[in-house]
Amino acid sequence: MKIICIGGGPAGLYFALLMKKQNPAHQIKVVERNRPYDTFGWGVVFSDQTLGNLAEADAPTAQAIEASFNHWDDIDVFFKGGKVTSGGHGFCGIGRKHLLNILQYRCEELGVELVFETEVTDEQQYDADLIIASDGLNSRIRTRYADSYQPQIEARRCRFVWLGTRKRFDAFTFAFKQTAHGWFQAHIYQYDADTSTFIVETPETVWRAAGLDRMSQEESIAFCEQLFAEQLDGHKLMSNAAHLRGSAMWITFPRIVCGQWVHWHGAVPVVLMGDAAHSAHYSIGSGTKLALEDAIELARCFGAHGDTAAALGAYQEVRAVEVLKLQSAARNSMEWFENVERYTAMEAPQFAYSMLTRSQRLSHENLRLRDAAYVNGYERWFAQRAAAQAGLPPATIAAAPPPMFTPFKVRGLTLKNRILVSPMAQYSAVDGVAGDYHLAHLGARALGGAALVFAEMTCVSADARITPYCPGMYAPEHTQAWKRITDFVHQHSDAAIALQLGHAGAKGSTRAMWDGIDQPLDKDNWPLYSASPQQYLQGISQTARAMTAADMDRVQADFVRATLAANEANFDWLELHCAHGYLLSSFISPLTNQRGDEYGGSLENRCRYPLRIFSAMRAAWPSHKPMSVRISAHDWVEGGITPDDAVRIARLFKAAGADMIDCSSGQVSKLEKPVYGRMFQTPFADRIRNEAGIGAIAVGSIYEADHVNSIIAAGRADLCAVGRPHLANPAWTLAEAARIGYTAVAWPRQYLAGKQQMERNLARGNDGR
Template sequence: MSSGRAVESIAIAGAGPGGLYLAISLKLRNPALDVVVHERNRPDDTFGWGVVFSDQTLANLKANDPETAAIIEAAFVHWDDIDVHIRGRTVRSGGHGFAGIGRQKLLTILQERARSLGVDLRFQDEVADIRALPADVVVAADGLNSRTRNEAPEVFGVDIDVRTNKYIWLGTKQAFDAFTFAFVETPCGWIWAHAYQFEPGASTFIVECTEATWRGLGFDEMDTDQTCRAAETLFADWLGGHALMSNAKHLRGSAWLNFPRVACSNWRDGKVVLLGDAAHTAHFSIGSGTKLAFEDAIRLAEALTDGGDLDNALAAYETERRVEVLKLQSAARNSTEWFETVDRYLGLDPLQFAYSLLTRSQRVSHENLRLRDRDFLTGVERWFAESAGAPPTDDPPAPMFAPLRLRGLTLPNRVVVSPMCMYSAEDGTVGDFHLVHLGARALGGAGLLFTEMTDVSADARITPGCAGMYRSEHRDAWKRIVDFVHGQGSRIAIQLAHAGRKGSVERPWGPRADQPLTEGGWELIAPSPIPWSDEDQTPREMTRGDMDRVRDDFVRATRWADEAGFDMVELHCAHGYLLSSFLTPVSNHRTDEYGGSVENRLRFPLEVFAAMRAVWPDDGPMSVRLSASDWVEEGLTPEDSVAIARAFAEAGCDLIDVSAGQTSEDSRPVYGRMFQTPLSDRIRNEAGVVTMAVGNIYETDHVNSILAAGRADLCALARPHLADPNWSLRAAAETGWRGIQPPVQYRAGFAQLARNLERQQQAGPV
């Protein structure tokens, strides 16, 4: 296909919503185009029941084709509410702005509109070779089971991830007045329904469960009719005596499915272009399949009719749409995993469970819920604050400003200044810089401050500029800072560590940043003689004598931390430093009792923790920072991380500080906002321990959403606090919370900030 030649004819394989809407959009832009749609099925042969539209999707359709949008809108059943039924309670949240339409009704509307514009629709027309179609461009809109894609997986770079849960797409004549999630406990596990009305007197009813529950209930031995009858019994409380039905006549045997997440690294092969489910899928639990297909169609129609270079236009189409698809697939992945691991949330209070469900994809945030349904969110905030021990009030604080009690320590709020190495100490002694650095953040309203990684011996440092707690002068220097922080109403914890194989390097700035020291270096020790990188010193494998010395160094530092007045002490077992190197199989290759199984790899870190716990006050909390994932193959498993967290909790740990990575140069994390929070979520709700989330958390919405959903109990922010020491005060002003007490010297400024922000919110966007 010559890139400079005008497109005169387009063939579309597939008359689903995406293919039909592409044909409509093409003819609207260029009525002279020859557009032919080939569909192997009859016009009235479709799988599924209803289609969900958000207000945003409808707005996109109105902008592209107001006439079609108006016809679709006239056929909608609208609802604003979402009902969550769990453990005999119903939690309702409003303001969600969705609409449903029958899939067959939608297809009929699109078919009629396409014909009216001159599209040639050919049903029961099986295309044997899509590339042989006589058209300038051929669009494969042939759906989830795309023959075009599946016959050339290497060409399109096909990646299909088949998810673990089983689901079946059913229908019923019961009319639900809200989008309904109904969770039922059975002797074989939990099973649940996603149900919504798509036309008067008809609803979609999707049943989902784990494979273990599916088999336990005998669904693996039932045909579709038997499945409907069994599901009617399970969900009788919500069906009002109505039957369940399936229209999956084209499927052999049972109509139960596993959802396949489809991703293609290339959407084009010569004149063939993929569209919609042929190129990508997103889980049904966020209702995005039709949305993505429509938006693909709009953008592809623009590319094929803009009159410019066709190759460039199609490349731009794919580049632009790929970004949007990845966003939706990321949200869908979050939603999918929530349902796949729903067992971990079933112990939550029903109100918190519903909040967790509503925010599962991270597309709906805390403040977004306030816009949708203020009363619902106020109820969540009231429940959260009272559960934390705050007095009852009609004006509850946001979750970030609820207190948290850990043993004898009560934190005034849940915002934490994360440990951040400053590399500015003199032979381990902190000075004026550290006083101002940490003092400023205490003045800024954070509930808890962590010191930077503080090393328990001179040879435990990363660089010569690292802070220490291995001489009495260090204790006294830290006490000066602790006293100042306490004077501002904040609490402070010390993070104690040993750098292990990552030590004896230059500060991370200057011409030799992070390179091994050429002068004044020291010998490194590690569980195994594996250097951090090819450029770094190879550490000596630790002997039992080395372990005794390191343990005793941690004990001494813990005693001095108590004498300095710290409120909490944290043992650093993350980021590839010494104790982290024991925990991960990436760097622990020992063959003795300290290597091999996770229980063995835990042995020495637990020994160190127990020795510290023995000298730390009984009413003083202790925490452990973990790298819950190595982000590498053959690294820590999620099960390992849960087991490690549980073991520390049983040894007396009060808080697991959940980080990840930095244990290997080969790690490949998938970055994004709150990208490490799922690790905290898993550890908190599977191990049953208090956790702190960290990792690209930077907005008040992030913090409140994480806390209210039960994904963590504290949120640590690093770079946001570097940029704004007053982050917590600003957050209080933004959210209207007046319970925080700025220093008296700053109160006038805080009041003015609060007034200015309130005026901006009232004025709205400019």
């Protein structure tokens, strides 16, 4: 093949040498606009895993790179005058120029033609069978064929500058400094015997407020030297961008995602690779890693497929998935650094833990494998603080339980751990009465180790039900039926029990889930109402009418009556359901509220009626008992509720007296396009807890103890609601304790033989059965 690589960065050079190694008959040329020693940046970072991939692809290159690496295991975090160190991370740094020189030398050794100081204005000038567009973040080729590549380019909100220093750092160092204008942070790592990369970053608003947009390059560097004098210890900062003047040295990061990676000029493919195809934020050090792994995969695909089109199809199929995974982690990391101020109320140990786990790739148990002493120390600190916050003496906390098993106090209620059983519809009530099924269902889960068991959404009137089989709290027999269940929970377990009150609104009068979820009843339907006229399933559902003032007064009275009944039934906790497109949610979301009165329009107006209901309930509910509110923190539809809105909604409910926000999302519109994944709704809880300053409950695809420990330890939420795993195993909490080796958790005395058997089996490496 005749192969032209446009761009002599890591992607183009590495692909060229791998293809030449694979078949010396290939005619390969790399064309680069700069001179051999011209490049940006100071050093690049690889993980130990990346080194393994390089060694497998081309041992001589890997050996030369590894011989030049500066290797470290520790991460140091400097925050509020403190320093937190964790180890076992296994990173390597190398100068970018040196890396390119190694790749250039290997290319020449194998017979690749290298052409420098050549600007390619038209790639079609070359006689080639394959053109590689490895021309960087600002790829001209990607721009030229944007219709084919479908790039999405998003400029992010921080300004940053690449600098260097002669001070040597023996750990990957993160330093955070507060100024009168806001927070700055530095990412620092050594990459050769006497030089370290020193990246300074801050949000654009802070950068402008500090006057950096008006400073010369020399003034900017002096500013950074003074700000991070503690870390520099008298050393100077250096720039290798002398050609840039003033504020031009401070740049923004472009997040790049391409829908397609191949454009065809007739029979000649032009293939994106490296930064031209994608970008990953420097805070996880993966841009160069991705570029090299692109090259490895494309070379592998050509080796495995005789047909060019098949090879390119396989390349995009494999790499697009892998890149999106890493870009997701990189986005989490990037957003954490863009919003450092969100976490600055934390104490240094938790702030550092939050930073370490920011991408969600590194979990609590991952950290333990890397540095058990660090995690054990953090667990002791977290447990002692949790005990103090719950008003318990430190002696009641044994040898540092995992974060999920620390206590949590809300008003007058102290929960024994951080696990809740989610409210999950069971469609098993008769005329609104919770019966034997509910006693067995909720009772089993109360015995299963969770601190708080939620009853499913319970409806405040007969016409508030989702289905005819939903439980209610609108008649005396309902109160007595629920009291039978709460009495069982209080007598036979140490769990608390909560009631979630709601009104189905436009989503009511439907069948049980297994008979057709959201489908209207065949007969005996009841009238529906909502914030505005709507039909939940277009052409299928009943059309709900808009609520009148009289409707609103009646529904408010229904909620208050149900609140009083919930207290009579001896529930410990009450939650108001304002999510998932049900009645009160329909007021909050602009997708379903088109009212022209004081209950429509602005977000504050749309929240007015749900807040009115909540305030009336709070006044009727005993002051020592907690109240939470479930909201849809994201509608997942253009023009709907966003996570920014969710923070504002949480603040409004906090001002009205709410103790916790239960952070769910979606189910407001069938046009939704949620992005699923493990812990996918946890970022909503994170923002609400740390921006709105109110307790938060994380929900959604939380199914391992490691998930819960990571969320709670990092301060992303105060409690975790676990639903479907508790359907599969009522004793999920106890089973997870045994699985992670935490034996101090209390089991019901009737089940102690099972505890011992499970722990023995797990200790022997069995699955606990």
